Amino acid sequence: xxxxxxxxxxxxxxxxxxxxxxxxxxxxxxxxxxxxxxxxxxxxxxxxxxxxxxxxxxxxxxxxxxxxxxxxxxxxxxxxxxxxxxxxxxxxxxxxxxxxxxxxxxxxxxxxxxxxxxxxxxxxxxxxxxxxxxxxxxxxxxxxxxxxxxxxxxxxxxxxxxxxxxxxxxxxxxxxxxxxxxxxxxxxxxxxxxxxxxxxxxxxxxxxxxxxxxxxxxxxxxxxxxxxxxxxxxxxxxxxxxxxxxxxxxxxxxxxxxxxxxxxxxxx
Amino acid sequence: xxxxxxxxxxxxxxxxxxxxxxxxxxxxxxxxxxxxxxxxxxxxxxxxxxxxxxxxxxxxxxxxxxxxxxxxxxxxxxxxxxxxxxxxxxxxxxxxxxxxxxxxxxxxxxxxxxxxxxxxxxxxxxxxxxxxxxxxxxxxxxxxxxxxxxxxxxxxxxxxxxxxxxxxxxxxxxxxxxxxxxxxxxxxxxxxxxxxxxxxxxxxxxxxxxxxxxxxxxxxxxxxxxxxxxxxxxxxxxxxxxxxxxxxxxxxxxxxxxxxxxxxxxxxxxxxxxxxxxxxxxxxxxxxxxxxxxxxx
Numbered sequence: 001x002x003x004x005x006x007x008x009x010x011x012x013x014x015x016x017x018x019x020x021x022x023x024x025x026x027x028x029x030x031x032x033x034x035x036x037x038x039x040x041x042x043x044x045x046x047x048x049x050x051x052x053x054x055x056x057x058x059x060x061x062x063x064x065x066x067x068x069x070x071x072x073x074x075x076x077x078x079x080x081x082x083x084x085x086x087x088x089x090x091x092x093x094x095x096x097x098x099x100x101x102x103x104x105x106x107x108x109x110x111x112x113x114x115x116x117x118x119x120x121x122x123x124x125x126x127x128x129x130x131x132x133x134x135x136x137x138x139x140x141x142x143x144x145x146x147x148x149x150x151x152x153x154x155x156x157x158x159x160x161x162x163x164x165x166x167x168x169x170x171x172x173x174x175x176x177x178x179x180x181x182x183x184x185x186x187x188x189x190x191x192x193x194x195x196x197x198x199x200x201x202x203x204x205x206x207x208x209x210x211x212x213x214x215x216x217x218x219x220x221x222x223x224x225x226x227x228x229x230x231x232x233x234x235x236x237x238x239x240x241x242x243x244x245x246x247x248x249x250x251x252x253x254x255x256x257x258x259x260x261x262x263x264x265x266x267x268x
Numbered sequence: 269x270x271x272x273x274x275x276x277x278x279x280x281x282x283x284x285x286x287x288x289x290x291x292x293x294x295x296x297x298x299x300x301x302x303x304x305x306x307x308x309x310x311x312x313x314x315x316x317x318x319x320x321x322x323x324x325x326x327x328x329x330x331x332x333x334x335x336x337x338x339x340x341x342x343x344x345x346x347x348x349x350x351x352x353x354x355x356x357x358x359x360x361x362x363x364x365x366x367x368x369x370x371x372x373x374x375x376x377x378x379x380x381x382x383x384x385x386x387x388x389x390x391x392x393x394x395x396x397x398x399x400x401x402x403x404x405x406x407x408x409x410x411x412x413x414x415x416x417x418x419x420x421x422x423x424x425x426x427x428x429x430x431x432x433x434x435x436x437x438x439x440x441x442x443x444x445x446x447x448x449x450x451x452x453x454x455x456x457x458x459x460x461x462x463x464x465x466x467x468x469x470x471x472x473x474x475x476x477x478x479x480x481x482x483x484x485x486x487x488x489x490x491x492x493x494x495x496x497x498x499x500x501x502x503x504x505x506x507x508x509x510x511x512x513x514x515x516x517x518x519x520x521x522x523x524x525x526x527x528x529x530x531x532x533x534x535x536x537x538x539x540x541x542x543x544x545x546x547x548x549x550x551x552x553x554x555x556x557x558x559x560x561x562x563x564x565x
Contacts, residue, residue: 103358110325113353117353117354121322121325123322124324124328124329125327126326128326128327128329128331128332155319157316158319
């Protein structure tokens with residue numbers, strides 16, 4: 001176990017809950033479900049220079065499920081792209097920290113918010129890198145709900161056809177989308193088999209197990225033919241007991257008591 | 269116009285290695301000359317337009333000047349949100365190229381009639397909207413597009429449009445409204461946009477009417493519009509597009525702003541010839557459908 005990623009995950013969760021509490025904002029459930037994915041990516045995987053966000057050789061990390069922005073803003077702050085205090089302006093008048101990720105924030109490659117946009121753009125970036133002979137990798141985090149979007153399935157065809165082995169998709173499969181369980185709204189199963197049949201390199205992992213995530217990213221690095229999709233089985237609201245596996249926390253913002261309880265559980 | 273476009277693009281790609289062409293599984297007998305010459309910078313993205321625009325945005329993020337080519341509504345309305353958000357909001361160097369403006373694909377039916385695209389495109393921030401009137405304008409606009417590093421929409425006709433201009437328009441600038449026919453003491457002007465320009469020129473041959481082409485629906489050069497407003501008693505805007513949000517609407521919006529700002533003293537009388545809020549549901553040639561839908565002087 002890497003202590004760094006575990007500590008970073010805690011910081012991401014704590015900062016995320018603080019942001020949502022202060023701003024009375026939504027979408028904390030999906031932000032917490034991908035906190036471990038972000039922690040591993042930014043501790044152990046991505047080759048980036050926070051002091052130089054536009055460094056040409058940086059690995060590109062795109063968040064497609066832009067509504068879960070707080071944990072993405074949080075990880076970038078804790079990695080030094082900007083100060084943690086800068087996040088105090090989140091959702092405030094005039095702030096660049098919108099309630100969906102925006103490319104005007106250092107370290108953020110694309111604005112997101114409308115679903116099903118990230119993967120096609122990531123395909124273009126990965127294709128461009130391949131044509132130019134660039135070594136960097138492109139990562140894109142998708143929500144399970146946005147797998148309903150047809151644009152993603154167009155892109156899954158595209159990625160395999162063009163053998164974008166420099167592209168890694170991570171699906172934050174927390175099983176709850178905006179208005180119900182994924183199995184009830186538009187069932188994705190059998191997802192692993194679907195992805196394999198689309199001719200992708202598929203790795204299924206516990207999305208909260210840092211060692212398993214690291215191994216999955218290793219498997220991506222060893223793949224030279226196919227693009228990789230990591231199906232990360234996660235829990236919506238992970239880390240705060242009363243938020244876990246609850247549709248309500250796609251929308252709700254914690255009151256003071258809930259906030260204190262959430263921080264207590266996260267800090268341990 | 270599509271031939272003029274591709275010839276110019278092939279020429280520009282020889283000196284600009286950032287030019288990249290993506291097609292949506294269309295372009296037979298047109299784009300091969302680009303694909304054969306620059307295979308590493310050509311891509312058939314398949315019949316998957318939403319992904320196609322996202323891929324174009326990604327390539328543009330990596331420094332390419334990306335042209336996305338397909339028919340009428342497919343690289344536009346079909347993927348409008350990707351154009352708005354991925355391309356325009358990020359202000360990326362992507363050129364959306366549609367062929368078959370207006371009723372160019374006449375008998376193929378409403379699916380292939382591009383009659384709402386200008387309105388949709390011109391409301392999107394950062395987007396330059398081009399509607400060339402003949403192959404000369406198509407070449408000139410294409411050349412300009414290779415230097416302009418931002419989102420642009422090129423609305424092209426199909427093939428075989430008459431050449432209207434006698435010079436090459438080498439000093440054309442974004443926003444220009446181009447005089448095509450100038451007669452002594454004309455009190456009426458026709459402003460035409462798109463390949464219907466040729467019809468206006470031929471129709472007005474015997475009349476004392478000045479004719480201008482509007483190759484850029486957005487932006488419109490306001491100084492030229494001021495001069496036009498101050499010169500003519502009557503102005504007709506002719507377009508192959510819905511009346512709502514079309515070229516005539518764009519011209520009237522500008523006249524209204526200019527009038528409000530005191531830059532013109534009289535609000536000009538503007539007669540709009542455009543499609544009157546209807547789909548065209550009969551077969552026929554492009555010329556027939558124009559007449560059928562009232563696009564006549």
